[in-house]
Amino acid sequence: MVDGKKYTLPPDFDRLEEINYKDPSVKKWLEEERAESIRKYGKVTTEEADYMLSRRQALQKKFPNRSVEDLNRVALEELRATKK
Numbered sequence: 001m002v003d004g005k006k007y008t009l010p011p012d013f014d015r016l017e018e019i020n021y022k023d024p025s026v027k028k029w030l031e032e033e034r035a036e037s038i039r040k041y042g043k044v045t046t047e048e049a050d051y052m053l054s055r056r057q058a059l060q061k062k063f064p065n066r067s068v069e070d071l072n073r074v075a076l077e078e079l080r081a082t083k084k
Contacts, residue, residue: 003046041076048079055079 010016020026044052055075056068063071 005050044079052076052079 052075059071
């Protein structure tokens, strides 16, 4: 449960490899991923991330042939438009 919401775990959750967060290479990878995410989306709150996810999922149902990256871009543009 995160922020009062229940999320379902992926079916392969129990088979996923455990991550050693103390490993320097893992720390570096996480920092790179975070920097890339901020570069791509800016700093996003939990509520904004939830909005983007739900909007992308709705768009996927409407446009199943469009890429996830394209749908994420549209959801982000809609989010930014509502913030103005």
